[in-house]
Amino acid sequence: MVFPGTLSQGCSRCRKRKIKCDGRRPGCKRCELYKVTCPGYDRPLAFRFHVEPGHSLVRDEPGRPPPQTLVSDEGPNWGKSRCKSSGVARQPQPSFEDESISYFLHEYCVFPGPGVFRGHLDFLEGMYRNSSRASCIRPATLAATYMSLSRHYKSSTLYVTARNYYGAALRAVNRDLSASKRPLKDETFASLMLLGMIENIECQGQTTKAVHMEGISKLFEVVGHRVLANVDESSLNGWIFTQMFYRAAKRITASDGPPSTPSEQRDMLVPVIKQAMAIAAGLAAIDREAIPTKLQPQQTTDKRPTAPQNQPLISFQSQWTACKWSLFTMFLVLFFERLHLCSKTLLQLGTTNSPETQLAKTAATIADKQLTTMIHMLSSAMPYLMGEVDSQGLPLPAPQRQNVVMYHM
Structure with missing residues (x-):
């Protein structure tokens, strides 16, 4: 096979x-030497814009009448009409504000x-659309939406815009918090939570402190536990409660140090294990009776x-x-892991046939069984949770x- 070469130009x-x-x-030089008119170059895919003589390419000014369409009388070969335009319209520019809000609502909002x-x-x-122009929810929402879109597009321009709105949101929230005479509104709480989301979306690392969640925790200590006592009133209250529980769990499970003597350790562990056993019984009752059928996990097989x-x-x-179920199951894994650890510690302190030893053996057996079951269930739910299969176990063409699921996980 012979290469024919490039096309002649x-x-x-x-x-x-x-x-x-x-x-x-x-015109080419060879046609000039032969004293003939060069016919030019045939470029069927090249486009060139022509304007009428005496007209320049200028932008339309406000108030200028629209261009007129004139009908030509030069015959059918000329065409039915030609349009004389005094300017060239600009290309429409995308609205990144609308796009960022739509993207954020699609990716992070879940409707009941x-x-x-x-x-x-x-x-x-609804909170954003019904808020006033001076509300702190507007810059906080735009900061979160631009930040998420900048991560999606990997755009430094959108990131700078997000940081500008982030600064405006901080000033607006500080203004609302400084007005001590007025009660705090849901818009202020939602703005603080969105600022906390920005800390996570920006991915500054594990060592960076979540300053906004620490601030909202301190705020509840000052204004009272209104949200904590009314978690079921709105998804905002539930969101705040869940995020605060994430950060409080480490302090709840941490210990200042073990007691100095075995007797003190035994006196501390026995009531803790009894309380944990009562909590486990209550959780089992909730699993059997309180969870609606539509929210319960469904057993299927992997058809990949x-x-x-x-x-x-x-x-x-x-x-x-599936995401909320997985998070709750992870909390239970941590709970039973602590129960198993406390039971093993008590077994090392008690005598062979004492009631404390029997309690520790029972608790350790229950905790070990629950840990095995829950870890197996978590691994079985991962293909659906990660979007690789549908609810019937059938593989999806693309994940x-x-x-919002990846964010919480």
Whole structure:
């Protein structure tokens, strides 16, 4: 097979005569030597805009009448009409504000529905649209939306815009907090939570302190536990409670140091294990009776070609419900892991046939069984949670993952 070479870029006359053309514009040198008019160059894909003589390419000014359409009388070959325009319209510029809000609502908002556990940020759109121009929720929302869109597009320009709105949101929140005579509104709490989201979306690292969540925790100590006592009133209250629990769990499970003597350790561990056993019994009752059927995990099998045959899977009616179930299960794993540790410690302190030893053995057995079951259930739910399979275990052509699920996980 012979390479034919690149296409000729010469003028039409030189190409027809199959002679070399220098490609000079507007006419080639060979046509000039032969004293003939160069026919030019055939470029069917090249577009050139022409304007009428005496008209320049200027932008339309406000108040100028629209261009007139004149009908020509030069015959049918000329065309039915030609449009005389005094300017060239600008290309429409995208509205990154609208796009960022739409992207954030699509990726981070979950609306309540059948099979959906409560919701997440479902109040944000209405709160933003009904707020005043001076409300702190506006710059806080735009800061979060621009930050998420900048991560999606990897755009430094959108990131700078997000940081500008972030500074405006801080000033607006400080203004609302300084007005001590007025009661704090939901917009202020929501703005603080959005600022906390920005800290996480920006990914500054594990060592960076979540200053906004520490601030909202201190704020509750001052104004009272209104949200904590009314978690079921709105998804905003539930969101605040969950985020505060994340950060309080480490302080709850941490110890200042073990007691100095075995007797003091035994006196501390026995009531703690009894209380944990009562909590475990209550959790089992909730699992059997309180959780609606639409929110419970569904047993299915993994139908992906690479998976072992009839491998069990757990799915739900929505990924958000699967996310909340997984988080709750992780809390239970931590709870039973602590119970197992306390039971093992008590077994090392007690005698062979004492009531404390029997209590520790029972608690250790229950904790070990629950840990094995829950870890297996978590691993079985991961394919659905990560959007690799649908609720029936069938593989999806492309993973369907919502950012809010990945954010919480």
